[in-house]
Amino acid sequence: MxxxxxxxxxxxxxxxxxxxxxxxxxxxxxxxxxxxKELKLFVTNDxxxxxxxxxxxxxxxxxxxxxxxxxxxxxxxxxxxVLVFAGALLELAKELLRIGLSLSEILPDxxxxxxxxxxxxxxxxxxRACKILxxxxxxxxxxxxxxxxxxxxxxxTSVKDAKIAVYSCPFDGLITETKGTVLIKTAEDLMNFxxxxxxxxxxxxxxxxxxxxxxxxxxxxxxxxxxxxxNKYNIMLVRLNSKWALRRLCKTVGAxxxxxxxxxVLEEMGNCDSVCLSEGGDTQVAVFKHEKEDxxxxxxxxxxxxxxxxxxxxxxVDDGVNTFKVLTRVTHLVPGGGATEIELAKQITSYGEICPxxxxxxxxxxxxxxxxxxxxDVVSKLYAVHQEGNTNVGLDMxxxxxxxxxxxxxxxxxxxxxxxxxxxxxxxxxxxxxRVDQIIMAKPAGGPTPPSGKKxxxxxxxxxxxxxxxxxxxxxxxxxxxMCMHG
Numbered sequence: 001m002x003x004x005x006x007x008x009x010x011x012x013x014x015x016x017x018x019x020x021x022x023x024x025x026x027x028x029x030x031x032x033x034x035x036x037k038e039l040k041l042f043v044t045n046d047x048x049x050x051x052x053x054x055x056x057x058x059x060x061x062x063x064x065x066x067x068x069x070x071x072x073x074x075x076x077x078x079x080x081x082v083l084v085f086a087g088a089l090l091e092l093a094k095e096l097l098r099i100g101l102s103l104s105e106i107l108p109d110x111x112x113x114x115x116x117x118x119x120x121x122x123x124x125x126x127x128r129a130c131k132i133l134x135x136x137x138x139x140x141x142x143x144x145x146x147x148x149x150x151x152x153x154x155x156x157t158s159v160k161d162a163k164i165a166v167y168s169c170p171f172d173g174l175i176t177e178t179k180g181t182v183l184i185k186t187a188e189d190l191m192n193f194x195x196x197x198x199x200x201x202x203x204x205x206x207x208x209x210x211x212x213x214x215x216x217x218x219x220x221x222x223x224x225x226x227x228x229x230x231n232k233y234n235i236m237l238v239r240l241n242s243k244w245a246l247r248r249l250c251k252t253v254g255a256x257x258x259x260x261x262x263x264x265v266l267e268e269m270g271n272c273d274s275v276c277l278s279e280g281g282d283t284q285v286a287v288f289k290h291e292k293e294d295x296x297x298x299x300x301x302x303x304x305x306x307x308x309x310x311x312x313x314x315x316x317v318d319d320g321v322n323t324f325k326v327l328t329r330v331t332h333l334v335p336g337g338g339a340t341e342i343e344l345a346k347q348i349t350s351y352g353e354i355c356p357x358x359x360x361x362x363x364x365x366x367x368x369x370x371x372x373x374x375x376x377d378v379v380s381k382l383y384a385v386h387q388e389g390n391t392n393v394g395l396d397m398x399x400x401x402x403x404x405x406x407x408x409x410x411x412x413x414x415x416x417x418x419x420x421x422x423x424x425x426x427x428x429x430x431x432x433x434x435r436v437d438q439i440i441m442a443k444p445a446g447g448p449t450p451p452s453g454k455k456x457x458x459x460x461x462x463x464x465x466x467x468x469x470x471x472x473x474x475x476x477x478x479x480x481x482x483m484c485m486h487g
Contacts, residue, residue, distance in 0.1 A: 030097075033090045076319065089430040093434055127321045132301060137313060150285070155231045157236070157276065159276070161274075171216065205233055208263050210263070213264060215237075218237070219241070252296055253272050333413040334419060335407035339391070345368070378403075379395070
């Protein structure tokens with residue numbers, strides 16, 4: 001008979017066999033900080049795009065990733081700033097922990113002021129991008145309307161002053177809702193059956209043409225017989241497989257997508273100055289163009305010799321569009337070139353000097369990272385200039401020798417809302433990570449054998465618990481980790 005050895009009393013006794021429990025600074029907090037610091041390796045010109053690709057398993061590091069995603073969704077720029085700033089805050093917090101400060105002294109009540117900006121009517125989805133391989137960047141253009149990488153289905157390739165009917169169903173003959181059986185005994189019956197289908201399709205397309213519709217856009221397949229009669233009545237036919245493309249086109253031309261092939265009324269049809277089949281390089285594109293500049297949607301046609309180059313240009317266009325979106329919500333601007341960060345650091349440091357408690361060390365460390373005071377002598381010079389009261393002075397990157405100058409006079413500005421959300425998201429993420437004080441590694445369930453050839457592979461699956469001071473448990477989060485936090 002095997003001898004049963006009981007587990008040690010305490011929290012470990014409640015865990016299943018094979019589970020591991022880590023507690024304290026060395027085993028939990030420092031490990032989480034190190035995981036978040038590793039994310040700095042992903043900092044590029046477009047950190048948001050890079051971080052969307054990998055699946056981050058470590059829950060503490062995933063908090064930083066989620067903070068960068070929030071920044072990208074709210075502002076459209078600054079995801080890399082959130083990543084670097086949050087990681088640096090955690091690194092400085094680690095220094096304070098090593099000199100003896102407790103977590104409750106490092107986590108002061110840092111309230112950023114909640115704002116409710118006036119929401120503008122601008123939607124970034126109204127600016128589309130179509131990448132066409134070939135030619136050069138300077139051949140790119142902007143048109144009012146939409147461009148699709150699609151060929152027309154029929155013989156008609158150009159229509160002026162088009163009246164457009166949009167259908168979300170296939171362009172085919174009417175299909176009955178019930179199934180039936182047709183008995184054909186003679187060749188004459190077969191001919192009459194085929195002739196009846198042709199007459200029905202002919203009447204159906206003729207009724208559409210009688211309404212004045214000369215362009216039909218369908219969201220499904222196009223039957224050969226229906227295509228023949230579309231050519232007969234000089235109707236241009238375009239097929240779009242995406243329902244989102246159909247919705248945007250309806251918004252562009254002012255049409256209503258119909259679920260069945262019925263003749264549209266005047267209010268259901270859209271209008272466009274021209275619809276044509278064009279060619280960019282070796283790519284055929286269907287262009288829905290408005291001559292006036294009051295259209296609901298515009299498209300940026302990007303040209304380039306390689307796909308990677310066009311991807312970079314598309315991200316640059318997206319950053320510009322998001323900047324405009326932010327300015328329609330909050331029109332406040334702040335000096336660029338690091339002037340805003342240095343001034344914030346100066347004011348936060350002054351505030352830390354008057355705090356009587358140990359929280360002053362955390363406040364000063366926050367100001368130290370916000371100013372990047374460790375970067376180089378130039379930033380130190382910039383910090384000294386701000387101490388003299390020159391709040392708009394920033395770094396002059398155009399000078400042969402790095403120097404400082406007034407950012408307002410140089411028209412180097414940044415939008416306020418981007419700074420606000422970046423600092424808020426990074427700070428909240430760093431504070432949340434610091435609240436982790438226990439790690440539980442549960443033994444995974446049985447499954448396929450891990451691939452061989454990988455050394456130092458940990459077979460345990462890590463889960464985390466964030467506990468309140470009174471060890472109050474919270475429900476399981478959506479990611480599968482049990483999470484609670486310090487008060």
